[in-house]
Amino acid sequence: MDVVTRFAPAPTGRLHVGNIRTAVHNWLWARKHEGRFVLRLDDTDRERSREEFAEGIREDLAWLGLSPDEEYRQSARFARYDAALERLKEAGRVYPAYETAQELELKRKVLLGRGKPPVYDRAGLGLSDADRARLEAEGRRPHWRFRLDHGRPIGWNDLIRGPQHFDPALLSDPVVRREDGSWLYMLPSSVDDIELGITHVLRGEDHVTNTALQVQMFEALGAPPPAFAHEALLVGSEGKLSKRLGSLGVEAMKEAGIEPAALVAKLARIGTSLPVEPVIAPEALIESFDFSTFGRAPARFDLDELAGLSAKIVHLLPYEAVAERLPAGMGEEDWIAIRPNLRTIAEAADWWRILHGHVETRAAEEDRPVIAAAAEAAAGIDWPDEPWRQLVALVKERTGRGGKALFLPLRRALTGRDSGPEMAALLPLIGRAEAIARLTAAL
């Protein structure tokens, strides 16, 4: 059986780390089994769904390299849901109810106040034809609820959480269609999972009770439920649930200079027993993906850790992979020389200026002898052959200085910085004339 997974965001905003993680996992699982990864835009909520968000989600996915094999949107599939609802009506698995949202909220409050679970009382189920006629004569229109079968416990074997059992009597019959005819998430999602041939539903554990309801929907619709896997949610680095996490999206990642490969690598393995490693190609992540490695407790997501991982990935990236994001004219030698010192690719621009632009420094009083000796020596050395080694040897010989007292002044005069890549690699790139000019100017 081919594996088909789906990522089903509502286009009511951009993706954030929590979303992205389940997208990554769905993609990984599909890739691992050479199956299909479906993007399903759950836009039943017309009020909040916007086309610009749908487009934003596609862009986010593309940036991450998680290309969907197919895309669907629920707003284009309403006829399917109509048909499914008709079948459920015939089977007596759905019934009209007439309470207003305020009435329902009041009922819940009363129940909660008495320390009872706020489960729907099924008043709609007890309505006679005459009751309904009277209600409709009052101008009320029904919304539709799916009737849960209280007869037997709901269960499934969760790929991450193991055997799950729920008592349907403790759950409310879910509203599937509003009185204005618009659809709620629950039924369309099940219908689509069936019709799109979804084999694995991998989502956050905030969906476990939804799954309990939907297991019965699959059965009522005459389809075997897919396999389910519910992963523990992510929490912020402060420990508790973080509001910040919900706004940490691709935009924020770009701003922080995070490499997409880093985000994918991090999200693929955070909360699992697999080590988070700097991998620049997804193959290793695909190959090692395994539900049995998932922990069941919420994992903490820390942006600083991600930034560190991203830096390591930058150190690994070959020139071809980054060339178009580098300053115009920056060649492979430049990249290889500066790469180990970068945290983000954006920093390459700074080094580009340092290597080939204008750098002006002023040597500290006590360093002037070193710089003076260097300026003089630079002119005389055999430039193409390891100039840095020759320069250092000569300056040391003439000034008697070594170690930090020798290197730091030279680095400052030549690059204007206290730290950076190895000078042996930088000096040839700066070039003879420019090096001499900078040393002289520093005096």
Added chain:
RNA sequence: GGCCCCAUCGUCUAGCGGUCCAGGACGUCGCCCUUUCACGGCGAAAACACGGGUUCGAGUCCCGUUGGGGUCACCA
């Protein structure tokens, strides 16, 4: 409040009754490399939430406490 999860180094986790004075990864610290910083290599420190049981023996099983997460929408 009901229901469902979870609880081992700072963080993510391995551990499925004795082989654990608890293993790995990230981070931290130290050393090496580079006659500086960074990069890289090597090494070290660092944990079984608490209280009761069960058992010859418990990180591992049971109960409770505490703590954390989720959910109980005409959102998804």
